[in-house]
Amino acid sequence: MRNSDHARDRLTVVGGGLVGSLLAVYLARRGFGVDVFERQPDPRMPGPRSSRPSINLTLCERGLAALDAVGLKDRVLALTVPVYGRRIHLIDGSTAFQPYSNRGEAIHSISRNELNAVLVAAAERERGVAYHFDQKCTGLDSRGGTVSFEHAVTKARTEVGPTKIFGADGAYSGVRLQLQKTELFDYSQQYSPQGYKELAIPAGPEGRPVLEADALHIWPRGDFMLIAFPNRDGSFTCGLYAPFHGEHSFASLTTEERLVAFMHEQFPDIAPCIPSIAEQFFARSANTMVTVRCRPWSRHGNVLLVGDAAHSILPSYGQGANAGFEDCAVLDRCIERHPNDWRGVFAELEELRRPEMDVMADLCVEHFYELREHVAEPRFLLRKAVERRLQELYPERFASLYSLVAFTRTPYSEAVRIESRQRALVDRILAVDGIEQKFRSEMTTLVEHCLQEVA
Numbered sequence: 001m002r003n004s005d006h007a008r009d010r011l012t013v014v015g016g017g018l019v020g021s022l023l024a025v026y027l028a029r030r031g032f033g034v035d036v037f038e039r040q041p042d043p044r045m046p047g048p049r050s051s052r053p054s055i056n057l058t059l060c061e062r063g064l065a066a067l068d069a070v071g072l073k074d075r076v077l078a079l080t081v082p083v084y085g086r087r088i089h090l091i092d093g094s095t096a097f098q099p100y101s102n103r104g105e106a107i108h109s110i111s112r113n114e115l116n117a118v119l120v121a122a123a124e125r126e127r128g129v130a131y132h133f134d135q136k137c138t139g140l141d142s143r144g145g146t147v148s149f150e151h152a153v154t155k156a157r158t159e160v161g162p163t164k165i166f167g168a169d170g171a172y173s174g175v176r177l178q179l180q181k182t183e184l185f186d187y188s189q190q191y192s193p194q195g196y197k198e199l200a201i202p203a204g205p206e207g208r209p210v211l212e213a214d215a216l217h218i219w220p221r222g223d224f225m226l227i228a229f230p231n232r233d234g235s236f237t238c239g240l241y242a243p244f245h246g247e248h249s250f251a252s253l254t255t256e257e258r259l260v261a262f263m264h265e266q267f268p269d270i271a272p273c274i275p276s277i278a279e280q281f282f283a284r285s286a287n288t289m290v291t292v293r294c295r296p297w298s299r300h301g302n303v304l305l306v307g308d309a310a311h312s313i314l315p316s317y318g319q320g321a322n323a324g325f326e327d328c329a330v331l332d333r334c335i336e337r338h339p340n341d342w343r344g345v346f347a348e349l350e351e352l353r354r355p356e357m358d359v360m361a362d363l364c365v366e367h368f369y370e371l372r373e374h375v376a377e378p379r380f381l382l383r384k385a386v387e388r389r390l391q392e393l394y395p396e397r398f399a400s401l402y403s404l405v406a407f408t409r410t411p412y413s414e415a416v417r418i419e420s421r422q423r424a425l426v427d428r429i430l431a432v433d434g435i436e437q438k439f440r441s442e443m444t445t446l447v448e449h450c451l452q453e454v455a
C-alpha cells in the first residue's frame with residue numbers, strides 16, 4: 001500500500017481521537033508525512049481527560065474491517081470483551097436475553113480511552129507521523145490551505161500550511177466551525193433532549209463480574225434508561241441516559257437523597273452494586289449528544305471533514321466510530337483511484353459516504369427512541385422473536401436490520417431497503433390473529449406459509 005511518490009508531502013490531521021489517529025495510519029501507509037494536532041494531552045499519559053467522554057464503545061464488522069486493513073484488528077480485539085446480546089432488566093426484577101444474532105456473532109466492548117491510546121501508538125509507529133498534543137485548532141483559511149493552533153498551556157500560536165487539512169476533530173469540530181463561516185456551507189445540528197452520565201460498577205469478590213459479562217445490559221424505563229458495558233477486568237461502565245429537563249431528569253436529580261432514592265426505585269437489581277453513586281453522579285455534568293449534518297464535506301481541495309466532524313449520529317446503533325473508521329478505508333480507496341487529485345478524492349468520498357450517513361442519522365434517532373421505550377414491550381419482543389426465527393429458517397434470505405448494520409458491511413442505505421421489504425413480511429406474520437399463542441407451536445408453518453405467499 002505504501003506509495004513513496006508522496007513522501008515529501010506533509011498532510012495535517014486536526015484531532016488525534018479515534019478517527020484522526022486511524023486516518024494518520026492510512027495516510028502514512030500511502031507514503032505521506034502526517035502531522036496530527038490534538039487539543040488534549042497524550043491519552044497514554046496518566047491524568048484526567050476531563051472534557052472527553054470515556055464511556056465504552058462497541059466495535060463491529062465495519063470498524064474491525066477498517067482496522068484489519070492496516071493490521072490493527074487483533075491488537076484492538078485483544079482489548080475488547082465480546083458481547084452476544086442485550087440482557088433487558090425489567091423493573092420487577094425479571095430479565096430477558098435478546099441475542100444480537102443466532103449465528104453466535106458478537107459486537108465488542110472496549111474502553112474509549114484504551115482504544116484511543118492504542119491508535120495513537122500505532123500511528124506514531126508509522127514513518128513520518130508526528131503528534132502535537134495540547135494544540136487546539138483556532139483558525140482556518142480553506143482557500144489558502146492554512147490552519148492555526150493555540151497551545152493549551154503556553155498559549156503560543158502556530159500556523160501550518162499550505163497543506164491538506166483533515167478535520168477529524170469530532171462532533172463539536174473547530175474545523176467545521178470555520179467552514180460554517182464560508183459561503184454555501186449547509187449545516188444542521190439537533191441535540192438529543194437526552195444526555196448521559198457515566199457510572200462505574202466494580203467487579204465483585206475475586207474479580208467476578210456482578211452481571212453476566214458477555215452481554216450488554218439495558219434497564220429501559222421509558223424516558224430514561226441505564227446501559228452497562230462489560231470491561232475486561234470484570235467491572236462494568238454504565239451510561240445513565242435521561243432528559244435534561246422534566247420529572248425524571250438531570251435537572252430534577254439535584255440532591256444525593258433524590259438520586260439514591262431514584263436509582264434504588266428504578267434500578268433495584270443493580271443500584272446496590274454502584275458504589276458512591278452520588279460522588280460519581282455529581283462529579284461531572286451530563287454529556288450532550290448531537291446529530292450533525294453538513295455539506296459540502298470539503299473545500300477548495302484543501303480541507304476535508306471526516307468522522308464525527310462530518311456526520312455526528314446518536315449512539316443507538318453503536319455506529320459512530322465504526323462509520324468513522326469506514327470513512328478512513330473508503331478515503332484510502334479514493335486516494336488510490338485519484339492519485340495527485342485531492343479535489344477528486346474528496347468529492348468521491350463525499351459522494352459515497354454522505355448519503356449513507358444521512359440514512360444512518362435518521363435510523364439512530366428512531367432506534368434511540370426504540371431502545372428507551374419499546375425493548376421491553378411484548379409486541380417488540382414478539383417482533384424480534386419472529387425476525388430471529390425467520391433468520392434461523394432462511395439465513396440466506398432474511399437478515400435483521402441490526403445484523404446487517406452490525407455484522408456486515410452492507411451499505412446502510414441498502415440495509416434499510418432490505419429491512420423495509422422484510423418489515424412488510426414480519427408485519428403480515430404479526431397481523432395473524434392470536435399470533436402470540438400460536439408463536440411457539442405453529443411458528444414454522446406460519447412463517448413458511450407467509451414466505452410462500454410473498455415469494
Ligand SMILES: Cc1cc2nc3c(=O)[nH]c(=O)nc-3n(C[C@H](O)[C@H](O)[C@H](O)COP(=O)(O)OP(=O)(O)OC[C@H]3O[C@@H](n4cnc5c(N)ncnc54)[C@H](O)[C@@H]3O)c2cc1C
Nearest residue numbers: 015017019039058137169170174307308315318320321322
Ligand atoms: C454515549 C456515546 C456512546 C457511543 N457508543 C459508540 C459505540 O458503541 N460504537 C461506535 O462506533 N460509536 C459510538 N459512539 C460514537 C463515537 O464516540 C464517535 O463516533 C467517535 O468517537 C468519533 O470519532 P472522531 O475521531 O471523529 O471524534 P472524537 O472521538 O470526538 O475525536 C475528536 C478528537 O479531536 C479533538 N479535538 C476537538 N476539537 C479540537 C480542536 N479544536 N483542535 C484540535 N483537536 C480537537 C478531541 O480532543 C478528540 O481527541 C458513541 C458516542 C457517544 C456519545
